[in-house]
Amino acid sequence: MLFCSCTTDHVQTPREGTRGWSCVCGLVSVTALSAPLKTTLCHCEDCRKWTGSVGQMAIWYRREDVICSGQLLEFKAGSRVRKSCAKCHSHILTSLPRAGLVEVCVGSAGISISLSAHFFYVTPLIDFGDEVPKFVDFPASLGGSGVRAESWDLHPDVTQAFHGKCLCGSVIVAVSGEPEMTAFCHCLECQKWTGSSGHFAVIFDEALVQIAGDLKTTSDGRRNCAKCLACIASTHCAKTPGLLQICGGILNSPPRLQGHWNYGQRVLSVRDGMAKFKDSPAEFGGSGAVLGEEAAPYVVTIQRKDEDLGLELSFSDRKCRVLKVRRRSLIHEWNQICASDSMVCIYDRLISINGMMATVREEREQLGRATGKIVLIIAKFRYFE
Structure with a gap:
């Protein structure tokens, strides 16, 4: 059963250490x-059609640990309830009531993240080129087969008339020509709007498009x-x-990606050349x-007592970078x-500290006080020739 409604979730007083x-x-x-x-990126067809992008990128929490305030529109399909802002239609979260879990769309967080896994990584729209575990469906702990995706192919690049539809099928798109460009926009607004890591934009002459x-x-x-x-189109x-x-994400077979826009605002790095x-x-x-x-990221594992x-x-553009290594x-x-x-x-980028995101100020401060085993995940930086 599918339905839409407006809701305002119960508001509590946030306590110290919360993230909003x-x-x-x-x-x-x-x-x-x-x-x-x-934190996961689900590449299933439903998540692609709802986000209009590569899939829903979500930070998972227990339901009781998330407070959502403001007017929301809900759309229910199966066991999932997808919620969006009633005004700007940004995708906010997906609720799994039976499991007592909430998947908060990472785009609305506005922070770089360390991904835990890819789901339904069979024919991704983008090959992210990372070392993150990739599953053909879900891990066994979430009711899936737990089978890892050992190999995969990008979606087929079909040269034909483009068409597609939204998640519920109410909106149909047909295009009678070829695109001017295919780009993945990483800007913060596109992250928030889609509920993904950005907007997979197939750019056409508007006269060729029928919606x-x-x-x-x-x-x-x-x-x-x-x-x-579901996200359909934009002129932004x-x-x-x-x-x-x-x-x-809503097209039957979108053309292959040709470049990344607003890459400095990314929440997830892509190594696709x-x-x-x-x-x-x-x-x-x-x-x-x-x-x-x-x-590709590398791992630093050290044991610390009270040594320096x-x-x-430094922290800028939502990224934590190394300025100096002291002797x-x-x-x-x-x-x-x-x-x-x-x-x-x-200039290497610190991604996570003992599994926690280095973009969160509290985690960076804890790094200075941490003792025992410390595991850092760091990405090297290189420039294009």
């Missing part, structure tokens, strides 16, 4: 009262299905008049400036004995 985030317009806010259980069905349209040009709130990213960005633009190409109204691509750890860190410190000693690709260098 919001939708694009700020009407809806979410507060988490505990550390997350895991049938009831839509909700925001003042900044984002269009969602009026029933299931490409500033060139006459172009429309169709959400690739594609161009990573600071904003967008010049022909689409951007500067055309290209950023670097991070190499030796890391000086006569544990990290300096690590660099003397580790393999060359595991040396901690300046």
Whole structure:
């Protein structure tokens, strides 16, 4: 049974150490009262169609540890209840009432994250090139087969008329021509709107696109299905008049990706060899400036009593980077004995500390006081030639 309704969840007083985030317009806010259980990216067809992107990227919590305030629209399909902001239609969370769990869309958090697993990684829209576990469905602990995806293929790049539909099937899209560009936009607004790591935008001449069905349209040009709130199209990213960005996740077979936009705002790094633009190409109204691509993460494991750890860190653009490694410190000693690709260098990005996100200020502060076994996951930085 499918239905829509408006809700405002019970509001409590957040306690010290909580983490909060919001939708694009700020009407809806979410507060988490505990550390997350895991962070996942689900590539299943339903998550693609709802987000209009590569799938739902979610931070998992127990239901009682999440407070959501503001007016929400709900869409129920099977055992899942998907919730979006009633005003800007940003995707906020998916509730699993039977399991007592909530999947908060990571886009609304506005932070870089350390991913725990990929689900339904069979024909992904993007091959993220990471070392994160990939499952053909769900892990056994979540009721799936637990089978790992040992190999996979990107979705087929079919040269034919493009068509697609939303999650509930109420909105149908048909395109009679070829796209101008296929880009993945990592800007914060696209993260919040889609509930994914960004917007998989297939950019067409608007005259070639036909959309049938009831839509909700925001003042900044984002269009969602009026029933299931699936992301359908937008004019937000490409500033060139006459172009429309169709959400690739709803298409039968979206064309292959050609580049990443607003990569400096990413919540998840992608190592696919594609161009990573600071904003967008010049022909689409951007500067055309290209950023670097991070190499595969490496792991640093050390034992600490009261020695100097030796890391000086900076935090900007929601990323925690190494500014300096002090001599006569544990990290300096690590660099003397580790393999060359595991040396901690300046500008490397600190992803997580003992499994917790390094973008959270409290976790970075705890690093200075931590003793015993310390496990750091760090990504090296490299530049395009």
